[in-house]
Amino acid sequence: MSSAESSSGACWFCGRGEGREHSVALPFWSNVSDDVQVLVLPRCDRCHAFHDRQKYPSGLIVVAFAAVPMLLLAPWPIPESLRGVLMVVAMASGFVGGIVFTANREARQAHAHGTRPLPDYVQHPPYLALAADTRTWRQTRTPGIGDGSGSRRETVADYRRYFTGIANDPVALAALERGCIAAGVSFDRQ
Numbered sequence: 001m002s003s004a005e006s007s008s009g010a011c012w013f014c015g016r017g018e019g020r021e022h023s024v025a026l027p028f029w030s031n032v033s034d035d036v037q038v039l040v041l042p043r044c045d046r047c048h049a050f051h052d053r054q055k056y057p058s059g060l061i062v063v064a065f066a067a068v069p070m071l072l073l074a075p076w077p078i079p080e081s082l083r084g085v086l087m088v089v090a091m092a093s094g095f096v097g098g099i100v101f102t103a104n105r106e107a108r109q110a111h112a113h114g115t116r117p118l119p120d121y122v123q124h125p126p127y128l129a130l131a132a133d134t135r136t137w138r139q140t141r142t143p144g145i146g147d148g149s150g151s152r153r154e155t156v157a158d159y160r161r162y163f164t165g166i167a168n169d170p171v172a173l174a175a176l177e178r179g180c181i182a183a184g185v186s187f188d189r190q
């Protein structure tokens with residue numbers, strides 16, 4: 001521990017609440033050994049609820065941004081051979097625009113609420129260090145993309161369920177528990 005702050009359990013996003021089971025869990029699997037480590041970013045229940053509320057409108061906005069350029073293109077007499085490509089370009093640029101727009105919107109709203117948006121976790125220095133070291137660490141349990149279970153996991157509670165359930169991975173569970181202790185977040189094994 002480099003500072004008392006990192007083990008206080010205080011919410012990393014707002015700095016006020018207490019990090020609990022909705023704290024953000026960021027697991028890393030070693031490429032060179034059986035090691036697992038889980039960074040835990042303390043998050044209070046209020047910030048968790050706030051982040052959850054932001055997700056739904058953000059998803060809608062991104063879809064709308066992707067759809068609008070296509071709708072604008074639709075009535076024009078574009079040769080069939082070109083239309084497909086143009087549609088894809090229009091959708092992709094709308095999609096990127098939507099992502100940028102929602103990121104700014106989320107950051108503004110979070111700031112107004114005295115907290116930070118969820119994607120800010122990538123600015124957490126220990127996360128940056130591990131994520132940059134791709135030779136040693138990967139962020140998926142099995143090498144490659146995902147493990148086919150299809151659900152997005154984000155919180156300590158999500159990963160506890162996953163490691164005790166379908167993954168049946170006591171090594172990762174122990175790493176999660178260590179991560180919680182290091183972050184000052186209480187961990188309930190149940």
Ligand SMILES: [Zn+2]
Pocket residue numbers: 011012013014015016017043044045046047048115
């Ligand atoms: Zn908070």
